Amino acid sequence: MIGIIGLSHKSASVHIREKFALDKAESAKLAKSIFDNKYIEEVVILSTCNRTEIYFKADKCCSTGAFSILLRYLHDLVGESDEMHKHFYRFQHDDAIRHLFRVVSSLESMVLGEYQIVSQIKEAFNQAKENGTVGKVLKRLFNKALETGKLVRTNTAMSTGAFSVSYAAVEKCSEQFENLQDKKILLIGAGETGELVIKNLYKKGCKNIMVTNRTRNKAEELAARYNGKSLPFHDLMLGIHEAEIIVSSVACKEPILDAGRIMPHLNGHPRVMMIDLGVPRNIHPDVAGINGVSLLNVDDLEEVVAGNKEKKQAYVSVAEVIIAEKVADFSDWLSTQNLSPVIQKIIAAVNQVNLNELAAAKKFHTEEEFQFMEKYGKQVSDKLVNALIKSMKTISDNGRKTEYVKVINDLFSPSNE
Template sequence: MHIIVVGLNYRTAPVEVREQFTFDERDLPEALRQLKQTKSIMECVIVATCNRTELYAVVDRHHLCGHYIRSFMEKWFKLSRDQFTNHLYMYEDSKAIDHLFHVTSGLDSMVIGETQILGQVKDAFLLAQEQKVTGTVFNMLFKQGITLAKRAHSETSIGEAAVSVSYAAVELGKRIFGQFHKKKVMIIGAGETGELTAKHLYANGADQVLVVNRTFDRAAQLADKFNGTPCSMEEGLRRLHEVDIVISSTGANEYVLTREQIVSSMQKRKSKPLFMIDIAVPRDLDPGIAAVENVFLYDIDDLEGIVESNLELRRKEAAKIEIMIEQELDSFDQWYKTLGVVPLIRGLQTKAADIHEETLDSLTKKLPGLGEHELKVIRKLTKSMMNQMMQDPILRIKEMAGEKRADEAMDLFVKLFALEEQLVTNQQAKPQAATEPATAAPKKLTPTHAAAAGLAAVTP
C-alpha cells in the first residue's frame, strides 16, 4: 500500500486555472464517493481551498494511481487532462506525508503560518470520515497532522504577526490610500474571510464599511460586530458608486460583479477612482473590469508579496516547526511499520487462547470434582502464565518491525509459532474493510498479506 497526493496550488497554477478545480461544498460528498470508487483507491480525502485542490489517497499500487486520479479529475471537472496536467504535482509515501504536515501547519500556504488552512483540512477529513471513505491509515495520519499543527501554533510564535489573505488585501488598500479614515469600503461576502477582512479594516481606521451579502441577516450579523452597514446584493450594487474600495470574498460560482455593472456605476462617480480587490476563488469580479477607466482591479495572486515585512519572524519560527515535522514523520513511519505486526500478534493471542481453552476443557473432564472457585483460580493463573510467555516475543517483534529486515523477522515469527493457518483463518473470518482490497485469502500469508490483514483488523 502507498499514500499519494495529487493536486495543484497557487505555486503551480494561476488563479484562472485554480478556479476551474473548485468543488461546490454540496457536491463534495458525491465527489468523495466517486473518488473512493476509482480503481486502486482504498481511502481518500479531498482538501479544496481558494489556493489549492488536493486529492489524498491510500492506494494498493502507485504506478498507475496518478493516471486513475487524473482520469477522475477529467470526468469530474469536465476538462481534458492536457489542460491541467502541467499544473499538477504528485507526491508518494514519505513525501506525501511530509507535504500534508507542511499544509496543516501553514508552511505550504501563500501566507506562511496562517491558521485558516488547519480548519479547512480538519473539515475535509471529518467529511471524509462521515462519508466512510477513510480507514486506518488516514484516520491516524490526518489526526496526527492536525495535532501537529495545533502544537506548532501553540509552541512557536509563528502566528503572532497577522498575515492572512484578508490582511494582505487590507495592506494593499493602505498602500493605495495611506489610511482608511474618511474612505468608504464595501465588503462583499460575510463568511470567515469577509469577517477577517472587516476586522483588519477596523483595526486600521476604517469607519465606513458596507457589508454586502446574499443573505441579509448574515450581513447584518457581521456589520453589527464592527458598526458597519448591512446591505443586500441589490442595494450594494445600487450604492457601488459611493465607495472607494471593494473587497470581495464570496463562494459564488459566477461573477458577483460584471464589467457592465462597473461601467454603469462609474458613470455616477465622475472619474473618481475605484479600487477593487478580489480574494475569492473562483473569482468574484469579472477580469474585464480591469479595462474600465479609473478602475484598479487586483486578484488573489497580486497579494503574494504584500506582507513580506511581516514574514521574516514567521520564517524563523518555521524552522522550529520543520524539526517538529521531522519528528512526526519518524513517529508515523514507526506506527505504519508496526501495522504488519498487528495480525501476527493477534494470531498468536488467538492461538494461545484456543490452546488455553482446550487445556481447561481437558482438565475439567479429567478432574470433574473441581469446584467453581478452584476452576476460577486455575483459569486466572494459567492465563497469567500464558500472557507472560507471550510478552517478550510480542515486544521483540514490535521492535523488529521497525528495522530494515522487518519482512524477514515477521516471516520467521510466523514460522516459529506456526501461525500460517491461524492468520489465514482470521483473515477469512473478518468482514471486508475499507482499507483492504477484495482478494482471496492467500495459501501462504506473507508479511505483506499480514500488513493488509492488520489494517483491516483495526479499521473502525
C-alpha cells in the same frame, strides 16, 4: 500507500486553480466517486482559494495507477483536458505525510503562519467522516496533522503578524489610501474570509463599511459586530456606486461582476480599488481595463506577504524539526500496521510447513532422532522467517509500498500454501 495529488498557488496561477476549485457538494460527489473505486480505500478532499488536494489511501494498486485513477475522476468532474496534468504535484509515503503536516502548519500557505488553513482542514476532514470516506489510517493521519500544526504554533511565533490573505488585502488598501479610515468600503461575502477582512478593517479604524451577502441575516450579523451597515444583495450595484474600496469573497462558478455591469454604476471617484479574494474569481479580469479602477486577485497579494515570510523564516527551521519528528512517528506506526499481519502470516506459514514435515517423518525415526529433527527444524524455520521478513522490509520500503506488502500477504495466505 498514502498519497496526495493536488495543485496550489505554488504550482498553478489563479486562472488554473479556479477551474479545479470545488464547493462542498462537488467535493462530496468526487469523494464518493473515488471511494467507490475498488482500488481506493480512503479519501479526503481539501479545496481552498489557494489549493485543491486529494488525500488518499490505496493498498491494492501501484502509485502510478492510483494517481491516474484520481486524475481521471477529477478531470471528469470539472471537464478539463489532460493538458492540466502538469500543474499537479504528486506525493506518496513519507513525502505525502510531510506535505500534509506542512500544510496544516501553514508552511505551504501564501501567508506564512496564517491560521485559516486549520479550520479548512478540519472542515474537509469532518466532511469526509460524515460521507464515510475515511477509515483508520486517514483518521489517524489527519488527527496527527492537526496535533502537529498546534505544536508548531505553540513552539514558534509563526502565527504572529499577518495571519491571512484577508490581512494582506487590508494592508494593500493601507498602502494605496492615506486616509483609509474615511473611505467607503463595500464587503461582498460574509463567510470566514469576509469576516477576517472586516475585522482587520475595523482594527485600522475604518468607519464606513457596508456588507452584502446572498443570505441577508449573515450580512446583518457580521456588519453589526463591527459597527458597519448591511446591504441587501439585490442592491449590490448601489453599493458599487458608493464604494471606493470593494472586497469580494463569495463562492461562485462565474464572476458576479464584470466591466459591462460595473461601469454604469461608478460615480466618479478618482480612484476605486477592487480586491477579488474568490477562487473561482468573483470579478472578471476585464474590470482592470476601466479607467480609475485597480483590480487585484489573490495571486497579486503575494508581494504584500513576501516581507512577512522573510520575518518568519527563522521559525521555519524549528517547525521543520517538529514536523520531521512527527512524520517519523506516524511512519513507524503505519509500517507496524502494514507489516505486522504479514509477518504473522509468514511465521505461521513457515512453521506450519515445518510441523507438517516433522509429522510425516516422525513414524520413521526414534524419539531421540525426532527431538534432534525438531530442534534443527526450528533453527532452519527461524532463519528462513528472518530472511523473508528482512527481504520483505527491503522490497516494501519497510511497509510503505503497500502494493508489495499486499502481494507478499497474498503469497502467504492459507489458500496459497
